Amino acid sequence: MSNNDVSDLSQCPIVIRGLRKTFLDFWRRPTVEAVKGLDLTVRRGEVYGFLGPNGSGKSTTIKMILGLLRPTAGTIRVLGEAPDSVKAKRKIGYLPEISHLHPFLTPRETLMYYADLFGMPKREAKRRVAELIDMVDLAAAADRAVGGFSKGMARRVGVAQALINAPELLILDEPTSGLDPIGTREVKDLVRMLAQGGVTVLMTSHLLADVEDVCDRVAIVSHGVLQAEGTIGELLRQPDVVRFGVEGLDDESAAKLREMIERHVGHPVAQDYPAISLEAFFLQVVAKEGKTREFKLAPYLERSDK
Amino acid sequence: MRAVWAIARTTFIEAIQQPVAFLMYLFSVALTLLVPVFQFHRFSEDGRLARDSGLSCMLVFGMALAVCTAGRSVSKEIADGTAASVLGKPVPRPVFVCSKWLGCALVTAMFCLGQLAALMIAERASAHYVLREDFNGYATDPISLILALGGLGLALLAGAARHFFGRHRFGASVFFGVLYSQVAVLLFSGFYNRLGQFYPVHGEAACCEHHAAGEAAHALFYHPELNLRVIPAALLVFFGLLVFAALGTALSTRMRTGTVLAVCAGVLFTGLAGDTLFNGSSLLSFRGAVSGVLPDLQNFWLCDAIAHGGRISPGYVWLAGGYALTVCTVFLLAGCMAFQNRDVG
Ligand SMILES: Nc1ncnc2c1ncn2[C@@H]1O[C@H](COP(=O)(O)OP(=O)(O)OP(=O)(O)O)[C@@H](O)[C@H]1O
Ligand SMILES: [Mg+2]
Numbered sequence: 168m169s170n171n172d173v174s175d176l177s178q179c180p181i182v183i184r185g186l187r188k189t190f191l192d193f194w195r196r197p198t199v200e201a202v203k204g205l206d207l208t209v210r211r212g213e214v215y216g217f218l219g220p221n222g223s224g225k226s227t228t229i230k231m232i233l234g235l236l237r238p239t240a241g242t243i244r245v246l247g248e249a250p251d252s253v254k255a256k257r258k259i260g261y262l263p264e265i266s267h268l269h270p271f272l273t274p275r276e277t278l279m280y281y282a283d284l285f286g287m288p289k290r291e292a293k294r295r296v297a298e299l300i301d302m303v304d305l306a307a308a309a310d311r312a313v314g315g316f317s318k319g320m321a322r323r324v325g326v327a328q329a330l331i332n333a334p335e336l337l338i339l340d341e342p343t344s345g346l347d348p349i350g351t352r353e354v355k356d357l358v359r360m361l362a363q364g365g366v367t368v369l370m371t372s373h374l375l376a377d378v379e380d381v382c383d384r385v386a387i388v389s390h391g392v393l394q395a396e397g398t399i400g401e402l403l404r405q406p407d408v409v410r411f412g413v414e415g416l417d418d419e420s421a422a423k424l425r426e427m428i429e430r431h432v433g434h435p436v437a438q439d440y441p442a443i444s445l446e447a448f449f450l451q452v453v454a455k456e457g458k459t460r461e462f463k464l465a466p467y468l469e470r471s472d473k
Numbered sequence: 474m475r476a477v478w479a480i481a482r483t484t485f486i487e488a489i490q491q492p493v494a495f496l497m498y499l500f501s502v503a504l505t506l507l508v509p510v511f512q513f514h515r516f517s518e519d520g521r522l523a524r525d526s527g528l529s530c531m532l533v534f535g536m537a538l539a540v541c542t543a544g545r546s547v548s549k550e551i552a553d554g555t556a557a558s559v560l561g562k563p564v565p566r567p568v569f570v571c572s573k574w575l576g577c578a579l580v581t582a583m584f585c586l587g588q589l590a591a592l593m594i595a596e597r598a599s600a601h602y603v604l605r606e607d608f609n610g611y612a613t614d615p616i617s618l619i620l621a622l623g624g625l626g627l628a629l630l631a632g633a634a635r636h637f638f639g640r641h642r643f644g645a646s647v648f649f650g651v652l653y654s655q656v657a658v659l660l661f662s663g664f665y666n667r668l669g670q671f672y673p674v675h676g677e678a679a680c681c682e683h684h685a686a687g688e689a690a691h692a693l694f695y696h697p698e699l700n701l702r703v704i705p706a707a708l709l710v711f712f713g714l715l716v717f718a719a720l721g722t723a724l725s726t727r728m729r730t731g732t733v734l735a736v737c738a739g740v741l742f743t744g745l746a747g748d749t750l751f752n753g754s755s756l757l758s759f760r761g762a763v764s765g766v767l768p769d770l771q772n773f774w775l776c777d778a779i780a781h782g783g784r785i786s787p788g789y790v791w792l793a794g795g796y797a798l799t800v801c802t803v804f805l806l807a808g809c810m811a812f813q814n815r816d817v818g
Pocket of ligand 2: 225227264340
């Protein structure tokens with residue numbers, strides 16, 4: 168559970184030590200202690216899941232990493248820099264918890280706006296915006312004001328804006344909230360593909376199945392304190408349990424086999440009939456209707472020259 | 474630099490989207506244009522009432538517009554969370570604050586330009602004494618007024634049409650429509666004289682009264698009968714508005730819109746009444762402090778200076794510009810400092 172196993176901290180994109188955040192009211196009296204002495208290390212190239220119940224301080228921590236909130240105590244290094252360093256932010260992509268967008272701009276204008284904030288040349292920006300809009304499947308709505316968008320559509324714009332600078336470090340606060348199963352699947356594919364390309368990802372999510380699918384390591388916080396940290400394998404493996412999956416076995420043979428195993432281990436054995444997940448079923452149904460498409464990374468994100 | 478422009482432009486677009494912005498613009502311009510229509514008595518000077526009320530409208534409505542726009546500029550973005558999105562990008566906080574002010578300044582500039590055009594039209598159109606061989610008496614210029622007022626209607630119609638056919642933003646279209654229509658009418662009014670005769674006018678009335686007989690021989694195609702001395706006065710008002718936009722922006726880094734409006738109103742009042750309020754007061758130091766800290770609006774209100782053919786010297790305009798710039802810088806610096814450690818999110 169300690170972070171001491173990391174040999175070279177300066178190589179880690181995010182290093183947090185002893186982080187505290189106490190919110191103050193107008194009279195500067197403390198109201199909430201959202202984060203209480205958090206240590207966190209995210210290593211280069213990993214997908215790091217940041218989990219915890221509502222109000223446990225995840226978003227607060229993320230906002231401190233980005234320099235939006237000022238820590239009460241503790242240190243944060245992001246890509247070797249202080250949190251509000253402009254140099255670090257050039258290489259960071261951030262998807263806020265709620266997609267805050269200017270309601271009167273269209274997705275295209277929104278993305279151009281964010282590209283401008285990076286001082287990106289117009290031509291390059293236009294190309295990236297076109298590719299991103301394609302990637303998040305918003306081509307049909309690209310010229311409508313985002314004020315009228317559904318939650319999931321706004322989320323897609325949010326995901327796209329986080330990627331405009333081809334970030335080295337991607338921070339996603341509940342990226343799948345509001346997305347349909349197809350969108351969720353696409354975000355997971357996206358995270359996986361980016362991670363393969365060497366991007367470090369820090370994400371929070373309440374959908375633990377999704378976290379399990381994509382994250383290399385996870386941390387669980389509760390009441391602003393780190394409760395557990397480790398790789399998915401380490402945390403979830405039950406070393407003394409074995410499970411078989413057999414197809415085409417009749418009931419009689421199954422009963423015989425079970426008896427045999429029970430005799431061998433000396434206690435009763437659980438037996439069940441696995442169903443496919445609802446997600447898999449949903450995707451099958453929609454696939455039949457021809458509503459799915461193969462997810463493709465925006466071409467500029469694949470290029471290695473970033 | 475591109476970031477500055479992007480933030481300023483978005484602020485500008487958002488501001489003119491607000492119904493209050495184009496309504497204020499429409500109302501101010503319409504009021505200015507209606508003064509010559511309902512002018513029942515005149516001051517010692519032709520067109521003075523129209524000019525003074527036009528400048529007052531510029532100050533009052535411009536102030537409301539500038540302070541409303543600036544007062545919500547930063548606080549609204551923090552409340553909406555868009556500030557967090559922007560500051561998550563490589564945008565230093567001071568750049569964000571200054572860009573917001575720039576956006577507000579842009580709105581104010583557009584407003585002042587259209588309002589200036591309207592007040593010059595109103596001044597030209599109100600009754601002037603014309604003495605010519607073929608005309609002797611008071612002449613008004615209803616054509617310009619009708620065109621300018623019609624322009625307002627057209628701006629509304631064009632806004633609706635652009636919204637209907639092209640899904641363009643109604644508020645923004647009307648805002649620009651008002652500006653374009655007033656400037657267009659102003660420029661067009663140079664093609665005809667106060668009596669409604671298009672140039673070149675032949676015969677005795679060929680030229681307006683200022684011209685010597687020798688010049689009248691030339692055919693005249695374009696002659697704007699405008700009082701250009703009002704331009705520096707309007708420029709000064711614009712400077713004053715910039716100061717209040719800076720104050721509003723600075724305050725909105727820490728306060729909500731309502732509070733900002735209240736504080737700005739207080740500063741405006743104290744700045745205007747300061748001289749009278751603290752005059753002869755024994756609290757000399759207090760008076761000094763107040764006049765040192767608060768922007769003195771009197772410096773920007775030189776309506777009387779242009780009465781009866783008076784002029785505002787370019788030197789004074791430069792001086793006032795420098796003063797405005799200094800005060801803006803001070804306010805914005807304070808705003809940046811207040812914003813530096815503010816929690817955004
Ligand atoms: N701006 C703020 N002012 C005051 N308190 C705040 C502020 N933002 C967050 N908090 C408090 O800090 C605590 C942690 O909030 P945070 O948003 O970090 O939780 P979270 O882990 O992201 O929860 P969720 O899963 O619901 O998103 C909560 O008690 C919340 O009320
Ligand atoms: Mg959260």
